[in-house]
Amino acid sequence: MEHRSHHTRQKKPLLVILGAGESGFGAAVLGMKQGFDVFVSDGGEIKEIYKSQLKHHRIPFEEKGHSIDKILVADLVIKSPGIPEKAGIVQALRKQRIPVIGEIEFAARYTDAKTVCITGSNGKSTTTMLTYHILQKAGINVGLAGNIGKSFALQVATEQYEVYVLEISSFMLDDMYDFRADIAVLLNITPDHLDRYDYKMENYVNSKFRITRNQRGNDIFIYCKDDPETNKALTAKEINATMYPFSLTEEVQYGAYLNEEKEIVITLPNQERFIMSINDLALQGKHNVYNNMASGIVAKVWELRNESIRESMGDFVNIPHRLEHVTKISGIEFINDSKATNVNSVWYALESLPGKIVLIMGGVDKGNDYSMLRELVQSKVRGIVCLGKDNRNIHNAFEADTDVIVNTQTMSEAVQIAYHIAQKGDTVLLSPACASFDLFKNYEDRGDQFKAAVREL
Known part of the structure; x- marks a missing residue:
C-alpha cells in the first residue's frame, strides 16, 4: 500500500472509488486532476491492465477486500454500476450519509x-x-x-x-x-x-x-x-x-x-x-x-x-459480437451474435435474418421465459444446438417446435454439428439468450471461440 505524507497545507477532500474496472480507473484519474485525494478499493481482483495504470498514476488502491475504516471517512464515493444497493459496503455508507454516486x-x-x-x-x-x-x-x-x-x-x-x-x-x-x-x-x-x-x-x-x-x-x-x-x-x-x-x-x-x-x-x-x-x-x-x-x-x-x-x-458496420457476419461456407452463412445474452435479443436476431436458421444457444439461464421465441422457432429454425452445462429449459421450451435439439459441451463441437444440420442457403446463428460464464470467460470470449471454430471447418 502506498502512503503519501500530508503537509500542513489544507487537507484535500477524500474520494473513494469502489470497483477498479474501466469506469473506476477513469474516475480515479479525473479525481486526481480535480484535486481530490483518491483511494480505489475493489472487493475482487483488479485486472492487470488497470493495476499497472493505477501504479503509473500513483493512485493508491487495494484489492480482494474493502478497508471499511478508510472508506467510511470519504467525502464522496463513486461506485461501480455492478455493485448492488444491497451490498454491505453501500449500506454502511448510506448509514453514514456519505454521498454515493456513479462515474457518469x-x-x-x-x-x-x-x-x-x-x-x-x-x-x-x-x-x-x-x-x-x-x-x-x-x-x-x-x-x-x-x-x-x-x-x-x-x-x-x-x-x-x-x-x-x-x-x-x-x-x-x-x-x-x-x-x-x-x-x-x-x-x-x-x-x-x-x-x-x-x-x-x-x-x-x-x-x-x-x-x-x-x-x-x-x-x-x-x-x-x-x-x-x-x-x-x-x-x-x-x-x-x-x-x-x-x-x-x-x-x-x-x-x-x-x-x-x-x-x-x-x-x-x-x-x-x-x-x-x-x-x-x-x-x-x-x-x-x-x-x-x-x-x-x-x-x-x-x-x-x-x-x-x-x-x-x-x-455503418455494427459492433463485434452483435449479428456479426463471420463467413460463408458452401452456401451456409455463419453469424456471431454472442452479445445476445437475453431472450429478447435472440428474438431480434431471428426476426432480422432471412431463410432457415440453425440456432446455437444456451449457457447460464437467468430464469428465461422462452415462450416469446416459439412462433419464430416454429417458422424459421431448422434445428437448435445447445451449448451449456444445463440445457433442460431449452429442451422443455422447444421440443415440440423444432425437429432437432442436440446437446454439446464445446464450441467446436457445437459449430461442427450445426454445420451438418444446416443446408445450403441456411444461416448458422450463435445467439445464446444466456450468460456465458459456465463455459467461457465472457460473451466476447464465446464469440471469439465461435469465429475460430467456424474458420476451422
Whole structure:
C-alpha cells in the first residue's frame, strides 16, 4: 500500500472509488486532476491492465477486500454500476450519509460538453455506435463513452470533445442524481435484470426513466411510441423535455415514422424532411429500423445534412459480437451474435435474418421465459444446438417446435454439428439468450471461440 505524507497545507477532500474496472480507473484519474485525494478499493481482483495504470498514476488502491475504516471517512464515493444497493459496503455508507454516486454523474460535473444519452433494454450499443458514427462522419467533435469504449471520466480528464454519445444502462442510471441529458433516448423496456429490482417491473421502468431526470424544456426526449411499457409509464410521468417519438405503426407529426413505401420519414420543426428507404440501411431487421430512427432524430436535432445522415446509415458496420457476419461456407452463412445474452435479443436476431436458421444457444439461464421465441422457432429454425452445462429449459421450451435439439459441451463441437444440420442457403446463428460464464470467460470470449471454430471447418 502506498502512503503519501500530508503537509500542513489544507487537507484535500477524500474520494473513494469502489470497483477498479474501466469506469473506476477513469474516475480515479479525473479525481486526481480535480484535486481530490483518491483511494480505489475493489472487493475482487483488479485486472492487470488497470493495476499497472493505477501504479503509473500513483493512485493508491487495494484489492480482494474493502478497508471499511478508510472508506467510511470519504467525502464522496463513486461506485461501480455492478455493485448492488444491497451490498454491505453501500449500506454502511448510506448509514453514514456519505454521498454515493456513479462515474457518469461525477464526470458530468467537470465538462460543458453536450450529452446524447441512450438507454433501453435492447439495441442500445448498436444505437450508440450508430449515432456516434453519424455525428463523427458529419465532422462533429464527438466522444463515445458510458457502457462502451473508454470511460466518460477518463475522456473528460484527458480529451476536449464538444459532445459525448453515452450508452447508459439502468444500473448506471440508478447512481445518477443531478445529471442532465441534453438529448435522452429510450429505445424500449422489456424485462431484464429484474433480480436487481426486487423482481418488480415498475422498479426497472422507473430506473430507465431516470434518463429524463432534470431535463428542461429545450432538452430533447426521444422514445418509441410502439413500446407498451414506455407508453404506460408516460401516462403517469411528467416529462419537461421536448418529446420526439418514433414509430413503425403510426404517422407522427414531429419525430420519425415508416410510410407506406417502407421509407423512414423524420420531421422536426423548421427543418427539411428526411426520407430514406429501409432497404438502403446497413442494418437490416425491424428492430434496426427503430435504432436508425432514434439515431436519425438525434442527427436532425443536431441539424446535420440529410445527405450526410443517409450516407452514414448506409455504410455503418455494427459492433463485434452483435449479428456479426463471420463467413460463408458452401452456401451456409455463419453469424456471431454472442452479445445476445437475453431472450429478447435472440428474438431480434431471428426476426432480422432471412431463410432457415440453425440456432446455437444456451449457457447460464437467468430464469428465461422462452415462450416469446416459439412462433419464430416454429417458422424459421431448422434445428437448435445447445451449448451449456444445463440445457433442460431449452429442451422443455422447444421440443415440440423444432425437429432437432442436440446437446454439446464445446464450441467446436457445437459449430461442427450445426454445420451438418444446416443446408445450403441456411444461416448458422450463435445467439445464446444466456450468460456465458459456465463455459467461457465472457460473451466476447464465446464469440471469439465461435469465429475460430467456424474458420476451422
